Each structure stands twice: as structure tokens, then as C-alpha cells.
Amino acid sequence: MWKKSEEGTSYQAPEPQPTPSARGPQPDQATIGPSIKIKGDLSGDEDLMIQGHVNGEIRLPKNKVTIGPSGRVQADVYGKSIRVEGQVKGNLYGDQDVVVRASGRVQGNIVGPRVTLENGANFKGSIDMEPGAKVAKSEAQPVKPAPAPAVPEAPPAAKPGANPATGRG
Amino acid sequence: MVPSRSEGGGSTSDETRSEFESPCLKLLFDRLSSGGRHLVLDLGPAVGENVRFFSQLACKIYIADLYESLFAPRALQLESSRAFRLMLERDLPSTDGQPVDVILAWDLLNYLKTDEQQALAEAISSYCHRTTQLFAMVITHKEMPATPTVFHVLDRQHLAFERDPQWQRSSPRYTEPDIRRGLPDFEVDVSFLLRNGLQEYMLSYRPRGAAAPGLPARPGRL
Numbered sequence: 369m370w371k372k373s374e375e376g377t378s379y380q381a382p383e384p385q386p387t388p389s390a391r392g393p394q395p396d397q398a399t400i401g402p403s404i405k406i407k408g409d410l411s412g413d414e415d416l417m418i419q420g421h422v423n424g425e426i427r428l429p430k431n432k433v434t435i436g437p438s439g440r441v442q443a444d445v446y447g448k449s450i451r452v453e454g455q456v457k458g459n460l461y462g463d464q465d466v467v468v469r470a471s472g473r474v475q476g477n478i479v480g481p482r483v484t485l486e487n488g489a490n491f492k493g494s495i496d497m498e499p500g501a502k503v504a505k506s507e508a509q510p511v512k513p514a515p516a517p518a519v520p521e522a523p524p525a526a527k528p529g530a531n532p533a534t535g536r537g
Numbered sequence: 538m539v540p541s542r543s544e545g546g547g548s549t550s551d552e553t554r555s556e557f558e559s560p561c562l563k564l565l566f567d568r569l570s571s572g573g574r575h576l577v578l579d580l581g582p583a584v585g586e587n588v589r590f591f592s593q594l595a596c597k598i599y600i601a602d603l604y605e606s607l608f609a610p611r612a613l614q615l616e617s618s619r620a621f622r623l624m625l626e627r628d629l630p631s632t633d634g635q636p637v638d639v640i641l642a643w644d645l646l647n648y649l650k651t652d653e654q655q656a657l658a659e660a661i662s663s664y665c666h667r668t669t670q671l672f673a674m675v676i677t678h679k680e681m682p683a684t685p686t687v688f689h690v691l692d693r694q695h696l697a698f699e700r701d702p703q704w705q706r707s708s709p710r711y712t713e714p715d716i717r718r719g720l721p722d723f724e725v726d727v728s729f730l731l732r733n734g735l736q737e738y739m740l741s742y743r744p745r746g747a748a749a750p751g752l753p754a755r756p757g758r759l
Contacts (some may be wrong), residue, residue, distance in 0.1 A: 400731075468583075483592065484585060484589075485583050485584070485585040485586065485588050486585060487584070487585055489583060489585070490582075490583070490605070491582075491583035491600055491602070492583075492600055492601065492602050492628070492630065493590065493599070493600060493630060494597060494599045494600070494630060494632075495588055495597070495598045495599060495600070496597045496598075497592045498574065498595055498597075
């Protein structure tokens with residue numbers, strides 16, 4: 369990406385890919401149909417497509433979890449790979465990747481080494497692709513008050529001419 | 538500024554895409570790429586390119602999406618400043634007490650009255666530490682889009698946005714003193730007037746009476 373920018377090449381957003389649910393059911397995948405409502409935790413060892421409502425933790429760390437367009441999940445989701453096309457209120461933990469499709473709506477935090485938000489996806493929360501990393505310590509300190517200023521006014525802070533050649537768009 | 542027709546990305550045929558060089562984004566890039574892990578609070582909506590950009594800089598990103606809270610049709614009853622404050626309390630994300638390094642306000646300030654800006658500044662001050670920077674843009678033209686703009690980071694110094702020229706409203710054309718009034722605990726570090734009519738501001742958190750890190754208190758800013 370950085371190399372591209374040095375050459376002045378602009379980024380072109382990828383075209384949205386057809387969603388798995390649009391391609392129909394996948395083999396070796398369990399499906400929770402649109403009329404199914406589950407209250408309670410789910411765990412197992414196979415891929416899962418959720419088109420119904422799940423109110424409980426989903427724990428499939430070795431598998432792919434897809435929340436389909438009509439899927440509604442209210443709890444944390446753990447998966448190897450997580451796709452969201454419906455709605456999730458909870459945190460998403462993807463061992464491999466997390467993708468929120470354009471139709472997806474997520475309120476919660478996403479943790480995973482690769483996170484993709486398609487344009488149009490609705491998301492509120494945090495995204496952490498390096499959960500083990502520590503925050504730069506030296507800067508995270510409270511502000512200390514200092515004596516009140518004695519001089520009433522300083523030169524304008526705005527520097528529109530900071531670099532007229534490059535500082536203007 | 539290179540106008541071109543929008544392609545995909547949820548835009549409509551009436552929207553015009555513009556790309557421009559952003560000096561403040563370059564400043565942010567330089568800071569965030571200097572090592573260490575940083576926390577970023579984005580007051581705008583989730584945008585894939587932006588998430589990718591900041592993630593490549595090892596940042597943890599918090600997305601508040603105040604655009605939706607403020608400007609979705611159901612938000613139109615947000616008339617009182619009390620309702621505005623409650624909305625901020627509800628929608629600003631929890632960082633578990635960790636201060637953030639960068640706050641992205643984009644062009645949100647143009648859509649807030651001074652008392653709302655002050656409420657916003659008060660709310661985000663709890664996310665700040667002594668080197669927290671806030672990136673904001675002010676529209677200097679007479680008219681501005683009816684709702685805040687979604688900006689896309691293209692690379693370390695270029696942004697893009699899509700706007701529908703048919704939906705305009707009058708712009709408050711805030712000046713730097715206006716910004717200082719609205720954000721009393723922030724100090725303007727630098728600003729750039731761009732050819733497309735946007736004025737970019739980079740501000741630092743400096744609560745009243747506080748000194749800049751390693752510097753004596755700067756006078757007359759508040």
C-alpha cells in the first residue's frame with residue numbers, strides 16, 4: 369500500500385463479492401434457518417450458517433461462522449473465520465479473519481488478525497488486529513496543569529502558508 | 538482535486554467523487570508510523586479503507602459513528618443540548634479507561650452548534666492524554682453537503698469523498714476563533730486551507746491551564 373502511494377496511485381475499492389448465502393447452502397455446513405430462535409450457547413466442530421436468531425455465545429474456534437442476511441446474533445462469537453451479513457450485537461473473535469459485508473450490522477468489538485469492512489457495512493465498536501500488542505506507554509499519561517498564561521494573545525496558530533507549495537490540496 | 542464519477546461503494550449516480558491531498562493526514566501518518574501502538578477514535582462511520590490504513594499502522598480503532606446517531610432520520614428530535622449529551626454518552630465507545638492518541642472528527646464540527654461542539658469536546662476529553670491530537674475539517678464555502686461527509690483514506694496523504702451536489706445547506710463557515718470557542722480544551726497546532734474549500738485543522742488536547750508536553754504554557758489560546 370505504501371509503495372503504491374509513493375507512486376501516486378490511488379486506492380480503488382474492491383467490488384463487493386457475492387455473499388456465500390447468495391450462492392446457496394455450502395456442503396458440510398450446519399444451518400440455523402430463518403424461523404429458528406435459539407437461547408443458549410452454541411459450540412461444535414463444523415461450519416455454521418445462521419439465518420435465524422441466536423441469543424447466546426457461539427464458540428466454533430476451528431470453523432467458519434456466517435451470520436446470514438436474516439441472521440440476528442446477540443452474544444459473542446468465536447470462530448476461525450467469521451462473516452457477517454446480518455446483525456450482531458456482541459464481540460467477534462476471529463482466529464483467522466472477520467469480514468463484515470455491506471449488509472452487515474455490528475455493534476461490538478472485533479478482534480482478529482485480518483478484519484475487512486465492506487463499504488456500506490454498519491459498525492460501532494473497536495477493531496483490534498494486534499490484540500497482544502501493548503500501547504505506547506510514554507504517551508498515555510494524564511495532563512498536568514501548568515501556571516496560567518501571563519500574555520493575553522499569541523500569533524495565529526493557523527499556518528496556511530506553512531508550505532505553500534505542498535501544504536495546499 | 539480530481540473530480541471523477543463514483544464507482545461502486547454504495548454511492549448513487551448523482552454523487553461526485555473527489556480526491557485531494559491532505560497535509561494533516563500526512564502529519565498523522567508520520568506520528569502513527571513512528572513506532573509503538575496507538576489508539577484511534579473515529580467519530581465518523583466505519584470505512585473499510587480507513588480501517589485498513591490505521592490497522593497497517595498497528596492502531597486499535599474505535600468507531601463511534603456519530604454521523605448515524607446525529608443524522609439518521611430518527612435522530613431529528615435531538616433538539617436539546619441535554620439530548621445531545623445523552624446521545625454522546627450512549628454512543629461514544631468504551632476504551633476501558635485507555636486514552637486515545639488520535640481523534641478523527643472529519644467535518645463533523647460544521648454540523649454542530651457551538652454549545653454542541655463544547656459538549657462534544659467535554660465528552661471526548663475523557664479519552665485524551667497530553668499528546669492526543671484531533672483532526673477536523675471546516676468547510677469554508679457558503680454551502681456544504683446536507684450531512685457530514687464520509688472520507689476515505691487513499692494513502693498516507695490522500696483522502697477521497699463522495700458528495701451529492703444536489704443536497705446542500707448553508708455552511709456556518711467556522712473560523713479559527715469559532716473552533717477555539719467550540720473546543721476550549723484543544724489548541725490549534727496547525728491548519729491548512731485546501732483548494733477544495735476545506736480547511737484542515739490539527740489540534741492538540743490542552744486543557745485550560747495545561748502546558749504542552751515539554752513546553753511552557755502557550756498563552757492566549759482559550
